[in-house]
Amino acid sequence: MLFYTAQRLVLSVVIVMVAVSILTLMLHVVPGDPAVMILGPRATPELIERTREAMGLDRPLPVQILMFFANILRGDLGEDVFTGRAVSQIVFEQLPYTMILISVAILWSAACGIALGAYSALRRNTWLDTLSGVVSVGTISIPAFVMALYSVLIFAVWLGWLPAIGAGDGFLDGIVHLILPAFAIGVAWVGYIARIVRASMLEVMTQPHVRMARAFGLPDRRITRSHILKIAVLPAVTLIGTGVAHLFSAAVFVEVIFARPGIGALLVGAVNERNYPIVLGAVLITTCIIVLATLISDLVVALLDPRQREDI
Amino acid sequence: MSTQSTAAPADDTLLAVEGLSVDFETPRGTIHALRDIDLTVPKGKVLGIVGESGCGKSTLAYSLIGLLAENARVASGAIRMGDHDLARLAPSAWRDLRGTRIAMIFQDPMTALNPVTTIGQQMLDIQYRDRIGRNAKRARAIEFLEQVQIPDAASKLAAYPHQLSGGMRQRVCIAMALLTQPDLLIADEPTTALDATLEMQIVALLRDLQRKFGCSVVFVSHHLGTVAELCDDVAVMYAGEVVERGTARALFHDPQHPYTQALLDCDPARIKVATRTLPTIPGTLPDLRQPPAGCAFRARCPRSWGRCERDHPPLYPGAAGQRVRCHLSDPAEDAA
Ligand SMILES: Nc1ncnc2c1ncn2[C@@H]1O[C@H](COP(=O)(O)OP(=O)(O)OP(=O)(O)O)[C@@H](O)[C@H]1O
Ligand code: SF4
Ligand SMILES: [Mg+2]
Numbered sequence: 001m002l003f004y005t006a007q008r009l010v011l012s013v014v015i016v017m018v019a020v021s022i023l024t025l026m027l028h029v030v031p032g033d034p035a036v037m038i039l040g041p042r043a044t045p046e047l048i049e050r051t052r053e054a055m056g057l058d059r060p061l062p063v064q065i066l067m068f069f070a071n072i073l074r075g076d077l078g079e080d081v082f083t084g085r086a087v088s089q090i091v092f093e094q095l096p097y098t099m100i101l102i103s104v105a106i107l108w109s110a111a112c113g114i115a116l117g118a119y120s121a122l123r124r125n126t127w128l129d130t131l132s133g134v135v136s137v138g139t140i141s142i143p144a145f146v147m148a149l150y151s152v153l154i155f156a157v158w159l160g161w162l163p164a165i166g167a168g169d170g171f172l173d174g175i176v177h178l179i180l181p182a183f184a185i186g187v188a189w190v191g192y193i194a195r196i197v198r199a200s201m202l203e204v205m206t207q208p209h210v211r212m213a214r215a216f217g218l219p220d221r222r223i224t225r226s227h228i229l230k231i232a233v234l235p236a237v238t239l240i241g242t243g244v245a246h247l248f249s250a251a252v253f254v255e256v257i258f259a260r261p262g263i264g265a266l267l268v269g270a271v272n273e274r275n276y277p278i279v280l281g282a283v284l285i286t287t288c289i290i291v292l293a294t295l296i297s298d299l300v301v302a303l304l305d306p307r308q309r310e311d312i
Numbered sequence: 313m314s315t316q317s318t319a320a321p322a323d324d325t326l327l328a329v330e331g332l333s334v335d336f337e338t339p340r341g342t343i344h345a346l347r348d349i350d351l352t353v354p355k356g357k358v359l360g361i362v363g364e365s366g367c368g369k370s371t372l373a374y375s376l377i378g379l380l381a382e383n384a385r386v387a388s389g390a391i392r393m394g395d396h397d398l399a400r401l402a403p404s405a406w407r408d409l410r411g412t413r414i415a416m417i418f419q420d421p422m423t424a425l426n427p428v429t430t431i432g433q434q435m436l437d438i439q440y441r442d443r444i445g446r447n448a449k450r451a452r453a454i455e456f457l458e459q460v461q462i463p464d465a466a467s468k469l470a471a472y473p474h475q476l477s478g479g480m481r482q483r484v485c486i487a488m489a490l491l492t493q494p495d496l497l498i499a500d501e502p503t504t505a506l507d508a509t510l511e512m513q514i515v516a517l518l519r520d521l522q523r524k525f526g527c528s529v530v531f532v533s534h535h536l537g538t539v540a541e542l543c544d545d546v547a548v549m550y551a552g553e554v555v556e557r558g559t560a561r562a563l564f565h566d567p568q569h570p571y572t573q574a575l576l577d578c579d580p581a582r583i584k585v586a587t588r589t590l591p592t593i594p595g596t597l598p599d600l601r602q603p604p605a606g607c608a609f610r611a612r613c614p615r616s617w618g619r620c621e622r623d624h625p626p627l628y629p630g631a632a633g634q635r636v637r638c639h640l641s642d643p644a645e646d647a648a
Contacts, residue, residue: 215379222437
């Protein structure tokens with residue numbers, strides 16, 4: 001178990017490094033020079049050259065990447081090109097907004113998805129099962145930004161029940177401002193999770209240990225809970241772990257649409273301004289979180305399933 | 313003891329299967345998996361059920377505990393236990409019987425236990441009806457693990473099923489079944505998944521514990537040797553019917569039905585050598601969607617004649633007191 005975790009951590013670091021390297025390469029392909037962006041269109045070529053030098057942009061690409069990693073090791077993610085503030089500070093200011101959004105989306109969609117999937121499996125081939133199947137597949141195929149636009153339109157513009165913009169002030173207002181964005185991001189996941197829980201429940205239900213539990217006259221609810229559901233949620237946990245990446249990309253759109261602060265909004269702004277240090281810093285942190293989420297979900301599976309604990 | 317041919321007094325009988333027929337509905341037609349089964353399970357005795365694969369042994373076993381597949385239907389007949397007819401029992405009434413009066417041990421110990429729950433928790437769970445404290449339940453669990461000769465029983469409570477060997481897991485299953493102190497223990501090929509040495513150990517254990525606890529056992533097996541060792545009575549099944557039943561002594565020493573004879577003939581040392589599986593007899597089972605009109609064994613029977621094609625044989629009384637579903641045992645044939 002310990003060895004496995006260590007192995008996974010090393011792998012995670014490698015993944016993060018590869019991701020950051022690829023991103024640096026991509027930024028160089030994108031047209032637009034950061035130095036020009038900072039100095040404006042009327043800067044002299046000498047000034048641009050000096051700024052590029054100061055930012056390290058004149059060095060060969062591999063050197064730039066290596067420098068970036070060396071700085072990371074010192075806890076330095078660079079500075080905002082315009083304000084000179086530390087990137088790490090800016091990123092960690094925005095991160096909580098996105099983390100809360102994603103966590104709430106995961107929590108509500110997992111709760112609803114597991115309940116819906118379990119219900120469908122227990123009442124399979126009834127009209128409610130069919131309906132939940134149709135609704136699930138429907139919501140899965142709607143992108144989060146479309147969901148966001150329509151939920152703003154319906155609940156904020158037409159009905160006026162919920163705020164459309166910002167993250168709110170204070171705790172209660174914050175929660176109210178979370179509802180629509182978390183709904184928009186999570187709704188597809190209700191479908192995903194319901195489908196996977198339903199399928200794995202139907203499989204687990206045919207396993208001999210369930211028949212054995214029946215043979216001892218255990219109450220149906222207990223059989224469902226500790227003999228079927230306890231095993232059937234495992235694939236959903238893995239799905240959520242790998243799905244955190246999708247949640248982040250959905251959060252980018254949703255934060256922009258709802259004008260919410262967060263990593264997504266930060267990233268979009270920084271890309272538009274060619275504010276490379278912020279882009280790199282935000283992507284680095286996001287990648288770390290995504291990789292960490294997969295690791296955590298694997299550990300949760302191992303915690304719930306003693307067979308996995310042995311294997312790994 | 314008296315043979316089954318003479319109806320046992322009601323108070324000696326724990327369970328009586330009367331004319332039981334079970335169908336499976338499938339997309340390709342109705343499978344008549346059990347047809348007109350008559351059996352009795354005497355109190356405190358072991359009834360063996362033998363027959364080749366697909367003859368309906370498991371279907372019979374599961375119908376005794378109400379765990380038939382969803383596509384199964386009891387077409388006719390009754391299963392009497394006390395005042396209950398198990399063939400027509402409501403689900404809630406079934407739950408009251410299972411794990412109190414009836415328990416079951418399954419074929420594959422590797423998959424019979426919940427893989428994500430400790431042995432101890434599973435043994436506590438099945439005592440959910442008992443109004444005793446958690447510690448008392450734990451003590452009972454340990455006591456029964458000791459009964460099935462699991463070494464260092466107390467430490468096994470914290471183990472997960474995958475940490476135990478197949479033989480150990482089957483012992484745990486037996487311990488769990490006995491812990492509920494059932495009147496009837498159903499064992500569906502409990503040793504088939506184990507190797508020969510383990511099989512002998514488990515059978516010996518089952519025999520000792522059956523004597524100790526005095527419950528009735530329905531023991532389904534492929535293995536004639538273990539049936540001979542363990543069972544008081546035996547029923548031989550073929551294609552969804554009981555073709556011969558009686559005391560183990562009668563069936564093994566004086567088999568009357570050609571199918572029983574073929575099973576024993578294929579086994580040179582008869583029952584003395586432990587054959588792992590039933591011998592193979594040339595030919596295949598008839599299609600259970602359209603069971604043949606005459607004798608079900610006709611196509612494979614070396615002694616069949618015209619009558620076997622026309623008439624379906626009833627259970628005739630046999631020479632050694634057993635019941636035989638073969639026209640050869642028809643007293644009228646002897647007279648002719
Ligand atoms: N759920 C089901 N649906 C349809 N047919 C079934 C079902 N269960 C069993 N059968 C059929 O009923 C017949 C009896 O099956 P059963 O499992 O009782 O045989 P068995 O004697 O236990 O065989 P084995 O020795 O292989 O365990 C077989 O023809 C089988 O294909
Ligand atoms: S009734 Fe006929 S076919 Fe059937 S077992 Fe007897 S002799 Fe064979
Ligand atoms: Mg079987």
